Amino acid sequence: MKKSDAGAGEQAVTSSGRVKDLLRQDILRGVLKPNQRVTLADVAARYGVGQMPVRHALLQLEGEGLLEISAHKGATIRRADAKFVYDMYEIRRVLEAMLIGSAVKVVRADELAAIRKAQDHFEAVATTGNEAALLKANTDFHNIINRIGNNPEATRYINRGWDLIHAMRLQFGFGRSRVAAMVSEHRSIVAALEARDHDRATSVAEEHCRAARDDLLARIASVG
Amino acid sequence: MKKSDAGAGEQAVTSSGRVKDLLRQDILRGVLKPNQRVTLADVAARYGVGQMPVRHALLQLEGEGLLEISAHKGATIRRADAKFVYDMYEIRRVLEAMLIGSAVKVVRADELAAIRKAQDHFEAVATTGNEAALLKANTDFHNIINRIGNNPEATRYINRGWDLIHAMRLQFGFGRSRVAAMVSEHRSIVAALEARDHDRATSVAEEHCRAARDDLLARIASVG
DNA sequence: AAGTGGTCTAGACCACCTT
DNA sequence: AGGTGGTCTAGACCACTTA
Numbered sequence: 216m217k218k219s220d221a222g223a224g225e226q227a228v229t230s231s232g233r234v235k236d237l238l239r240q241d242i243l244r245g246v247l248k249p250n251q252r253v254t255l256a257d258v259a260a261r262y263g264v265g266q267m268p269v270r271h272a273l274l275q276l277e278g279e280g281l282l283e284i285s286a287h288k289g290a291t292i293r294r295a296d297a298k299f300v301y302d303m304y305e306i307r308r309v310l311e312a313m314l315i316g317s318a319v320k321v322v323r324a325d326e327l328a329a330i331r332k333a334q335d336h337f338e339a340v341a342t343t344g345n346e347a348a349l350l351k352a353n354t355d356f357h358n359i360i361n362r363i364g365n366n367p368e369a370t371r372y373i374n375r376g377w378d379l380i381h382a383m384r385l386q387f388g389f390g391r392s393r394v395a396a397m398v399s400e401h402r403s404i405v406a407a408l409e410a411r412d413h414d415r416a417t418s419v420a421e422e423h424c425r426a427a428r429d430d431l432l433a434r435i436a437s438v439g
Numbered sequence: 440m441k442k443s444d445a446g447a448g449e450q451a452v453t454s455s456g457r458v459k460d461l462l463r464q465d466i467l468r469g470v471l472k473p474n475q476r477v478t479l480a481d482v483a484a485r486y487g488v489g490q491m492p493v494r495h496a497l498l499q500l501e502g503e504g505l506l507e508i509s510a511h512k513g514a515t516i517r518r519a520d521a522k523f524v525y526d527m528y529e530i531r532r533v534l535e536a537m538l539i540g541s542a543v544k545v546v547r548a549d550e551l552a553a554i555r556k557a558q559d560h561f562e563a564v565a566t567t568g569n570e571a572a573l574l575k576a577n578t579d580f581h582n583i584i585n586r587i588g589n590n591p592e593a594t595r596y597i598n599r600g601w602d603l604i605h606a607m608r609l610q611f612g613f614g615r616s617r618v619a620a621m622v623s624e625h626r627s628i629v630a631a632l633e634a635r636d637h638d639r640a641t642s643v644a645e646e647h648c649r650a651a652r653d654d655l656l657a658r659i660a661s662v663g
Numbered sequence: 664a665a666g667t668g669g670t671c672t673a674g675a676c677c678a679c680c681t682t
Numbered sequence: 683a684g685g686t687g688g689t690c691t692a693g694a695c696c697a698c699t700t701a
Contacts (some may be wrong), residue, residue, distance in 0.1 A: 228678090229510050229545045229689065244688045254668065265691050267491075270669085271498055278502015280592075286453050287669055302590045309533045368504075372596055452697090453670065478687065489672050494688085511678045511688055 231268035234258065235275055242281055242292060243382050250294040253282065271279055280376030295379045297432055303380055304428035311357065311424060312417045314364025319416045320411050323361050327409060333359050336400050340393050349394065350381055356401060360408070380431075387434040395428060444451040455492035458482065459499055465518060466505055467606050475569050477506065504600030510545055519603045521656055527604055528652035534597050535581065535648060536641040538588025543640045546587050552635060559627050566620050573618065574605055580625060584632070604655075609659040619652060 227233045238258070241247045255266040255271065262269075273290045276282050284290045293299075322330075337352040361370045400423040409418035423425075451457045462482070465471045477497065479490040486493075497514045500506050508514045517523075548555075561576040585594045613621075624647040631640035 231689080232510065258666070266669090267690060271494070271689090274495060274498040277625060278499060284669095286456065288699095289669065299592070302592045305537060305590060306534065306593050306596065309537045310530065313529060313533045366529060368523070368526045368600075369530050370598075372530065375596075398563075455670080480687070490688090491671060494672090508688095512680095513688065 229268070230264045231271035231275075234262055234264060234268050235272035238264060238272055238276060239378060240367055243378050243385065245382055245386055247292050249292050249382075251292045253290045253292065255289070278377075282334070293376075293379055295383060297435055300380060300383065300431060300435070301428065303376065304376070304424055304431075307373055307377075308424040308428075310369050311361060312421050313365060313407070314361045314369055314373075314418045315404070315416045316413055318360055318363035319339060319411050319413050321365065322408055322411070325361055326359075327405075329354070330359055330405055330408065334405055337401060338398050341398055346388060347385060349389075350384060353397065360404070377401050383435065384431060387431065387438060390430045390434060393426075393430045397423075400426065453492070454488045455495035455499075458486055458488060458492050461494035462496055462500060462534060463602060465582065467602050467605055469610055471516050473516050473603070473606075475516045477514045477516065479513070503602075505602055517600075517603055519607060521659055524604060524607065524655060524659070525652065527600065528648055528655075530646050531597055531601075532642060532648040534593050536645050538585045538590060538597075539628070539632070539644045540637055540641045541589060542584055542587040543635050543637050544599075544633070545589065546632055548581075548649055550587055551558060551629075554580070554583055554629055554632065558629055561625060562622055565622055573611060573613075574608060577621065584628070608655060611655065611662060614654045614658060617650075617654045621647075624650065635650065641644070 227236055238247070238253075243379045247253065255269050255273075257268045258272075259266045272282060273282065277290070280293065282290050282292050309432045333352070333356040337356050339348070339354045340348045343349075358370070358374075361373060384386070399421065404416065404423065407419050451460055456622070462471070462477075471477065480495050482493045482596075483490045483494075497508060501508045501514070504517065506514050506516050509546070557576070560605045561580050563570045564576045567573075567579065571637040582598075585597060588594070608651075628640065628647065631643050
């Protein structure tokens with residue numbers, strides 16, 4: 216973990232970095248809704264900075280796929296419809312399958328322990344009903360496995376733009392039995408990794424992804 | 440095709456858009472080499488604009504994965520080693536397999552005709568030995584198929600950052616028999632699509648990608 | 664035809680890396 | 683401490699959108 220990284224979790228040292236993180240949070244928490252316009256003056260006034268750092272932040276968030284900018288017309292939060300959700304989960308499905316397929320061949324005992332620990336934490340959070348914490352624990356679990364897959368580009372792609380999906384998940388919540396299913400699917404993933412069973416690991420990971428996708432799409436459809 | 444798009448091929452209407460395209464070309468043609476620092480003052484002077492449009496262009500290119508920016512330290516062209524090439528081709532392999540798997544189920548007769556036409560053009564260019572034109576014809580061929588896969592996000596991801604790979608390909612060239620193999624592999628892809636054979640289409644596409652990867656890696660290794 | 668809002672220039676400021 | 687070079691402010695300019 217380099218110190219100079221101004222990534223999502225770390226402390227931003229520039230104004231534009233701070234604005235970027237604040238905007239990301241606003242998107243995640245639904246303060247900024249899909250399809251909404253974002254003007255330089257508004258954001259600059261809200262956060263007490265000039266327009267330039269805001270513009271830099273917007274350009275970077277555009278690169279992450281969270282919003283769209285067109286010349287002389289400004290930025291709008293990317294609108295995320297059912298097709299977008301479906302497409303994003305399909306990408307995640309094949310990339311995670313690829314990564315777990317690589318991971319299963321090289322995973323070490325201490326890495327398996329870290330995965331199990333993340334899963335224990337996930338199961339603990341699952342009993343609390345705190346969906347924001349659950350989302351984070353789930354992300355952590357998958358990121359550990361993905362990183363062992365040893366393809367940093369793919370790991371980046373998987374998380375790119377995913378904040379939009381997380382925002383929808385926070386808005387629509389999980390289906391009634393989905394949390395319990397997640398726990399059990401994660402256990403299957405861990406078991407497949409421990410058995411170093413390549414085909415089972417990839418198929419279980421793909422099924423996990425499809426189930427998450429279908430649950431979210433059902434939640435979206437049921438609300439309208 | 441929207442007019443307001445300031446995308447790669449179209450006419451950029453802003454200074455930063457022009458600078459972005461120029462920088463992309465410079466990366467592609469090897470004027471800017473991997474690992475090289477890119478300073479605002481240099482680029483601004485070279486293209487006769489202020490530093491701000493340059494900075495905007497750099498931020499956007501960072502989002503495309505072509506370079507890295509760290510706060511107060513500036514931008515460097517992303518360095519692309521053998522592992523990076525391998526990883527990028529792995530991503531392309533699984534995403535293109537996914538897309539052709541979708542495409543084979545929905546492809547229409549007129550789309551098949553367009554694919555065949557692109558392949559005819561590719562074969563015509565293949566006889567000329569013009570590698571830049573060959574690269575473009577190859578990209579066009581694959582983009583047509585990918586687009587039929589109807590996952591715009593995935594299509595975007597596939598092309599994201601690929602300029603770095605193209606730059607290496609232009610630098611190292613194709614292996615002796617690679618061009619002929621590309622022609623024949625493309626024909627297999629077209630045949631699988633025409634037969635609407637899902638499994639054959641995905642496996643042929645994956646093999647095509649692996650062969651391209653191994654050829655480029657061999658070229659890189661042989662030069663040193 | 665005016666208003667809104669994005670784009671660009673010039674210059675001040677300041678973080679980082681030398682000597 | 684000085685130099686280099688990225689970051690930010692203020693304001694002019696101009697494209698796009700109302701009426």
